[in-house]
Amino acid sequence: MPPTKRTRIAAALPVARQAAAFLREQGEPGMAEAVETTIEWATRAEQSAALQASIDAGLDPNYPLHVEKAFRTHVHAAAKAAAEAAGRDPRKEVPRVVAEGMEAFRDGKWTPPAPVRAPRGSAPEKVSLNVRIPKELFDQVDALAKDPEQAAERGYALNARQVAIAALAKAFPVKKATAVK
Incomplete structure (x- = not known):
């Protein structure tokens, strides 16, 4: 079964953090900020989806x-x-x-x-x-x-x-x- 979008995003987050750090080191704070904002959004979305899945697991249909x-x-x-x-x-x-x-x-x-x-x-x-x-x-x-x-x-x-x-x-x-x- 191919990986889902959620699993691909979760797997890409560590690399994205490295990319943001690299951009800061290279003197590109604007680009680093954009990558960090995207990381924050993806992290919140993943946490929200995980919370909703755990809530739904205990509910009637x-x-x-x-x-x-x-x-x-x-x-x-x-x-x-x-x-x-x-x-x-x-x-x-x-x-x-x-x-x-x-x-x-x-x-x-x-x-x-x-x-x-x-x-x-x-x-x-x-x-x-x-x-x-x-x-x-x-x-x-x-x-x-x-x-x-x-x-x-x-x-x-x-x-x-x-x-x-x-x-x-x-x-x-x-x-x-x-x-x-």
């Missing part, structure tokens, strides 16, 4: 849910308020709600309503609402949601992402605006 922008904004605001009222970490509220909804679906305690699709060409802008949940739970729910017998019994097909979105809609209902006369 990320699942993007494609939702309307207004719904995502509403969910984030409602989740923050609910978490703060309950004394929980607001950053973990959306994944908690999704996991609880998925567990209820998996255990047969809740069935999400049929997904509603906008008429062709009239769908509002969609954005990603990212949630981290255990892969095993996601896979179990996805298999159950797509099961042909279960779909026939429900009368509609689902997938795990639709179950997650329905769990958020149930936990954080959007109040419909009424027209003022």
Whole structure:
């Protein structure tokens, strides 16, 4: 397997430091400064990538849910308020709600309503609402949601992402605006 860009940069750093020292010795402080700045940037980038990799190693996988922008904004605001009222970490509220909804679906305690699709060409802008949940739970729910017998019994097909979105809609209902006369 060929070396990655990160490994090539890491291997080149000692030589780059020697080059900066050589340039200073040769009376080229401007060029030495440019090389040292590049070394500092590459070192910070490598440290940041290593930190992110160690953080990601201990996290559940990320699942993007494609939702309307207004719904995502509403969910984030409602989740923050609910978490703060309950004394929980607001950053973990959306994944908690999704996991609880998925567990209820998996255990047969809740069935999400049929997904509603906008008429062709009239769908509002969609954005990603990212949630981290255990892969095993996601896979179990996805298999159950797509099961042909279960779909026939429900009368509609689902997938795990639709179950997650329905769990958020149930936990954080959007109040419909009424027209003022």
